[in-house]
Amino acid sequence: MEKRAAEDKTPAHVVHEGADAKSESDDSSTHAQGVKRVEAITAVWSKKALWSTFVLLWLVSFVAAMLGSVEGALSPYITSSFDQHGLLAVISIAARIIGGVVTLSIGKIIDIRGRMEGFIGALLLITVGMIMKATCQNVETYAAAQVFYWVGNVALGFIIEVFVADITSLRNRMIIFTINSTPNLCTTFAGPVIAELFYYKANFRWAFGAFLIILLVFSAPVVGVLWFHERKAKKLGLIRPKSGRSRLESAKFYIIDFDVLGAILITAGFTLITLPFSLVSSASHSWESASIIVMIVMGVVSLAAFVVWEKYFAPVQFFPFELLKDRTVLGASMTYFIVFLSTFVWDAYYGSYLQVVNDLSISISNYVLNAYSLTSYFTGPFIALFIRYNGHVKWPAMAAVPIYVLGTALIIHFRVPGADVGYLTMCQILVGFSTGMLTTMSQLALMASVGHQNVAVAIAIYGLFGAVGSSIGYAIAGGIWTNMLKSKLTEFLPDYAKDQAASIYGDITLQMAEPIGTPIRDAVVAAYGVVMRLMVIVGASLIPLLVAAVLIWKNINVKKMESGEKRARGNVF
Known part of the structure; x- marks a missing residue:
């Protein structure tokens, strides 16, 4: 074994570690496999590959930040185009809760399957979200698109952070973390200008389509680097072969291991409790309405059920x-x-x-x-x-x-x-x-x-x-906005315009229509x-x-x- 390590220019302790991993049963150290994959990759790549990866990740972060900046600047106008400017916070609530909860599952996925697979999955979610945004014809589709985009965006940033943590020491880690955030120094200024140009010269649909293509082009080299070095590590025997489970067995394994029920309960709980604050005082909702009361009650029940499930029944806990x-x-x-x-x-x-x-x-x-x-x-x-x-x-x-x-x-x-x-x-x-x-x-x-x-x-x-x-x-x-702004508009508007309060409330362009x-x-x-x-x-x-x-x-x-x-x-x- 020592001779083989010398011939491959791979540290002996890494080869021993890979051999040990290969002999493990499929269910032992399940969540270590993605970690072992990336450790195998860092064992076989050169300093040049390491620094090239840093540059590639920086470029991906740059494009993702630009997309986020453009999207954020256009959002008030997209919701206003459907006369639903007040739903800006509502759409963000659901997307952020789901995005936050999903990262726990993504953490398990990349620990089991690997960083490359997680990276590709995040790009897929962003792609679906951007396509839906570029083609949406109503605010409901836009809200669903925002969930897909936001979950994919959060997942992409999360996987980049985890991968950076994999390839840095603790002392140097935040240097790369913060350098990967420096694209925002440019996108802070460039994003709003680009958004403004798309808004006045074309439309928001072209903005999403263009930046989706750019993001995929810049992400492809990262996938290539990870795939190449993972393949190299496999040839050296540093990565364990596939489990040999059937598709049905794998599906059952992952449903249990990811605690799908727990994920659904915690997501539903937080979403159902927070959404009513932004929905009340809309045309069809108030604190006395049955739908609002049911949402809050179901949210509390979902969180309580999550705690009971995790403590007494879950074979594998969703939340550590x-x-x-x-x-x-x-x-x-x-x-x-x-x-x-x-x-x-x-x-x-x-x-x-x-x-x-x-x-x-x-x-x-x-x-x-x-x-x-x-x-x-x-x-x-x-x-x-x-x-x-x-x-x-x-x-x-x-x-x-x-x-x-x-x-x-x-x-x-x-x-x-x-x-x-x-x-x-x-x-x-x-x-x-x-x-x-x-x-x-x-x-x-x-x-x-x-x-x-x-x-x-x-x-x-x-x-x-x-x-x-x-x-x-x-x-x-959202609760303050929906409960107060419309009533304040009605209070302050001149008598001849009080009947316009609802339409002005729902559209930012009407709010700025007069100087x-x-x-x-x-x-x-x-x-x-x-x-x-x-x-x-x-x-x-x-x-x-x-x-x-x-x-x-x-x-x-x-x-x-x-x-x-x-x-x-x-x-x-």
Whole structure:
């Protein structure tokens, strides 16, 4: 065996590990197989292949971010084209909850089947979503398309993060994570302009079709690299052959192993509880309506059934509760949850606010809106370098909390009609910087608290907490919007236009049809001012929970945890 390792220029310990894996029974260490595949790949590829993969992943991240930026800028106009601008938050709630829950299943899939298969599956979901968006003729189809797109987009980002974790050491990991986020520095500016050009020169359908093709073209080399090196590892005997199960046996195995029932119950529970907040006060729903009451009751029942199923009946638990016994994993996940919950309460309709109240164009409003993420992405690599040379994650995160409080509190003061847009941008920068600190530190703290075998599922848990947090934030925002904006429009509109309140409420283009200074536009601006100010106050009131979430982390120094990591995992950065 040692001779064979020398001839193949493969470390002897890796060949032994592959041989041992090959002899395992099919049911032993099931979730380690995807991990072993990627460890086999890193054992046989060169430094050149490693860095080429980093570049390819960066390009995929760039195109995916551009698609997301264009899609986000066009969304208010797509829902308005169906006279359903108010459903903007509703559509996001369902998509984000399903996307967050699905990552747990995706984590299991890529641990069992491999990273390449998961990557291809994510591209397939995005493709279906984009085709549906490009051809949709009603808001229901668009909402379904958003679910497919968002789940695929979340899955793609998740798999890229897991693969980056596979091919980096703990100390260097956030450097590549944050570099992969730098495409947003460009897409923040380019995306809204491209969206505006498509909106005025063509239509949103061409935007989705064009960027889908570009994404698939840039993703193909990544699939090729993974396939080539996986095939090479198989030839060296580092990857175990297929199980030999029949299709029926495999279907039964995966239904049990992925705990499909548990996934359905938790998805239904969170969706049914959060959706009513955005649906009430619509034409056919109110808090007294039977449909709203049934949704809430069924949501609670679904979550209760999920807990009972997981605790007493599930052969394989969908949610790995044991990982949350580690206080750092729990605290890091809660940090992500609270940041997203607080932010999305006041961010859900912010792009519309900037266009209606501040009279900004699609592109300029999204520049202001994206100053939040722009700052986070710009400072990310510097934060990662700080981590690399300092190693500490807890106290830098704690130092970011007061900055987050300051940025959000200032939004309460400045997000009023007539305020200078420069101050709103300043607030976005403050919140973006502190969010970048908190999310970078919390994600690394979480990964440092679990072994390499559990990185995928740990990142999935982290993503689930963020998805649920953003969904609840959207639900609160949607509830405030649907319950208050129409009534405020009716209150502020001049008598001759009060009968137009419903149509103005449902279409952003009607809200901006008249220039600022005219009675109808000023009434719309005043209504936005009241509703949006309340959203910021609610979001800010949740921030103190961050202190408790960060305080329970262990004082981890990742610089001291790196010893022996590279040797055990092959050719990694």
